[in-house]
Amino acid sequence: MIDWLMLAQAIGLAAIGVAVVIVGLLRKPFNDWILGAAALTLLTLVVQAVASIVAPLMGAGPTGDLFEYWVYLISALLIPPAAVMWALIDKKSEWQSLIVGIAILAVAVMAYRMHQIWFVQVA
Helix, strand or coil, X not given: CCHHHHHHHHXXXXXXXXXXXXXXXXXXXXXXXXXXXXXXXXXXXXXXXXXXHHHHHCCCCCCCCHHHHHHHHHHHHHHHHHHXXXXXXXXXXXXXXXXXXXXHHHHHHHHHHHHHHHHHCCC
16 A cells, blocks of 8 residues: 555545535535535545555555455445435435535545554554
């Protein structure tokens, strides 16, 4: 796994998540920009999944528990689509954007934890 990629992902998603949460707290409606933020979040996770498959094959395996890492990654992959579906279903609420923002922040925290499992945690 690439160290800078995971840290950049966690920091970038945290910034995007904070921006979307602010939009949500201002009670702005769910729009294409917020959908794009969720799509970007999902795209970074797909890139991480591909890198996570390739890295051990190249001899750069994790120092922590690989099963725990994959549980985090698969769970994180499910969060953005679930948040978008929730926001689209809950049309009468003015908190749709906040739902997606909190989901992106949760994924940012999970990305940082995946970084810890891959690079820091000793098995």
